[in-house]
Amino acid sequence: MNMEAIKQISIFMENKYGKMARGAKALGDAGVNIRALTIAEAGDFGIVRMVVDDTEKGYKVLSDEGFTVSETEVLAVEIEDSPGGLYEIANTLGMNEINVDYAYAFVTAKAERAMLILRVDDVKRATRVLSEAGVRVATGEEIQQI
Amino acid sequence: MFEYWNPRIERMPIKDLHKLQEERLRTIARYVYDHSSFYRQRFREAGVEPEDIKELSDVTKLPFTTKIDLRNTYPTGMCWLPKDWVGRYHVSSGTTGKPTVVGYTQGDIDMWTDSLARALTSIGLGRGDVIQVSYGYGLFTGGLGLHYGAEPWSDETRRRIEESTGIKAYDIYGTSEMSGPLCSESHLQNGIHIWADLFLIEAIDPKTGEQVAEGERGELVVTTLDKWAFPLIRYRIGDLTIVNNEPCECGRTHPRIMRILGRTDDMIIVRGINVFPSQVESVLMKIPEIGDNYMIIVDRKGPLDVMTVKVEVTESAFSDKIADLMSLSKAVSQQLKGVLNIMADVELVEPGTIPRSEGKAQRVIDNREV
Numbered sequence: 329m330n331m332e333a334i335k336q337i338s339i340f341m342e343n344k345y346g347k348m349a350r351g352a353k354a355l356g357d358a359g360v361n362i363r364a365l366t367i368a369e370a371g372d373f374g375i376v377r378m379v380v381d382d383t384e385k386g387y388k389v390l391s392d393e394g395f396t397v398s399e400t401e402v403l404a405v406e407i408e409d410s411p412g413g414l415y416e417i418a419n420t421l422g423m424n425e426i427n428v429d430y431a432y433a434f435v436t437a438k439a440e441r442a443m444l445i446l447r448v449d450d451v452k453r454a455t456r457v458l459s460e461a462g463v464r465v466a467t468g469e470e471i472q473q474i
Numbered sequence: 475m476f477e478y479w480n481p482r483i484e485r486m487p488i489k490d491l492h493k494l495q496e497e498r499l500r501t502i503a504r505y506v507y508d509h510s511s512f513y514r515q516r517f518r519e520a521g522v523e524p525e526d527i528k529e530l531s532d533v534t535k536l537p538f539t540t541k542i543d544l545r546n547t548y549p550t551g552m553c554w555l556p557k558d559w560v561g562r563y564h565v566s567s568g569t570t571g572k573p574t575v576v577g578y579t580q581g582d583i584d585m586w587t588d589s590l591a592r593a594l595t596s597i598g599l600g601r602g603d604v605i606q607v608s609y610g611y612g613l614f615t616g617g618l619g620l621h622y623g624a625e626p627w628s629d630e631t632r633r634r635i636e637e638s639t640g641i642k643a644y645d646i647y648g649t650s651e652m653s654g655p656l657c658s659e660s661h662l663q664n665g666i667h668i669w670a671d672l673f674l675i676e677a678i679d680p681k682t683g684e685q686v687a688e689g690e691r692g693e694l695v696v697t698t699l700d701k702w703a704f705p706l707i708r709y710r711i712g713d714l715t716i717v718n719n720e721p722c723e724c725g726r727t728h729p730r731i732m733r734i735l736g737r738t739d740d741m742i743i744v745r746g747i748n749v750f751p752s753q754v755e756s757v758l759m760k761i762p763e764i765g766d767n768y769m770i771i772v773d774r775k776g777p778l779d780v781m782t783v784k785v786e787v788t789e790s791a792f793s794d795k796i797a798d799l800m801s802l803s804k805a806v807s808q809q810l811k812g813v814l815n816i817m818a819d820v821e822l823v824e825p826g827t828i829p830r831s832e833g834k835a836q837r838v839i840d841n842r843e844v
Binding site: 336338340341342368370372373375377394395396397398400429447 | 787788789792793794795796799800821822823824825826827
């Protein structure tokens with residue numbers, strides 16, 4: 329288990345009216361806050377990926393609601409909110425032959441910095457090379473406290 | 475233009491036709507009893523001897539034969555003639571289990587030729603006409619000679635085909651056990667003539683096995699009267715229809731079946747290919763990434779049938795990557811194609827969303843208008 333890796337919740341969702349609302353309501357009722365969210369669509373179905381403040385609880389309520397849910401380790405890295413901010417991260421990973429499966433970004437409440445959620449093929453090595461390059465990798469606790 | 479190929483037979487007075495059927499029924503009952511250990515045993519189980527078959531109505535004393543019998547006697551248990559008497563074997567593709575082997579003597583082939591010639595003549599074909607076989611051949615086909623893909627259609631579909639192509643479309647009927655396609659409607663398009671000198675047909679209640687009243691819907695049962703390598707006694711084809719014994723205005727006296735109204739089993743016909751839900755089930759059971767529940771949905775998009783199979787993704791197989799799920803649905807589709815010979819769209823759905831089986835589960839939703 330990697331200290332820096334954070335858990336993302338992925339939900340298998342049929343492409344139908346009201347599905348998203350049902351999931352969102354379950355989280356809302358349980359007091360789980362969504363930090364970042366993205367939907368990947370593939371025709372009949374999609375995968376909703378999200379980082380929440382309480383992963384364990386989020387996973388449980390969605391699962392109880394009948395959704396097919398999985399947890400995935402992702403990285404949350406701080407990204408300069410200025411031109412070229414993404415380049416440093418992408419280049420570091422690329423030079424080290426680490427593949428990015430997908431990524432999505434969000435801006436924190438303080439809006440000083442943006443956060444980039446990354447799913448990479450080697451979380452451990454990605455954390456190391458990014459840290460060495462001076463990129464700050466957020467911990468699960470930090471995400472919770474945003 | 476609309477003539478008869480064999481006017482003596484086709485227009486034979488019903489009384490004479492029944493007499494001919496009666497003679498042939500007696501002969502075939504004696505023939506199978508004497509030569510086939512399968513039928514001899516069946517007759518004995520039913521407590522019937524060939525001598526008990528005196529008139530046409532005595533056919534009900536004879537035992538039924540089913541597809542299961544054909545499979546159980548694979549390969550040639552029901553086609554017991556020495557090989558040098560058999561001119562041809564036709565073997566089904568065996569998509570639903572063991573293939574069925576149907577043998578033909580040269581006389582059987584001639585019988586088939588004659589009956590198809592009658593059918594084609596009755597819709598106005600004749601000397602100098604060219605038949606185009608417009609069939610997409612795969613490694614499975616049904617029928618011999620003139621090829622056909624049988625599919626249920628409605629009058630509406632027929633009208634659309636006729637209007638858009640400017641040609642007449644006719645119902646044609648036959649199963650591989652009967653010898654393939656050999657019966658059709660006449661040019662009047664009001665029911666398929668089943669040649670009574672060759673086949674004795676009955677409509678029975680699939681539950682009780684009793685003959686239904688004239689004009690009522692029942693399961694078609696066929697006894698072959700002039701087929702020697704592979705005779706069939708009261709064979710239950712599984713198609714539901716209505717038998718009409720009234721002579722047709724076209725002058726033919728032979729009984730007609732009015733339309734195939736459905737099946738006694740859960741078989742569906744998609745793009746001319748027989749599909750049993752049990753085949754789909756056996757494929758799905760072997761794929762651990764999906765659950766045991768499934769739903770088959772058949773739609774008609776334009777002129778073509780589209781089959782969709784809905785399956786549930788299991789929690790353990792859900793990987794968070796779209797590519798994994800896409801390759802899962804592709805793999806399921808390919809495995810289905812390997813067994814069914816047709817392409818099915820596979821739709822992944824959430825676990826628990828497909829209705830659970832309570833008693834006999836509804837596995838097929840057929841949205842085609844038939």
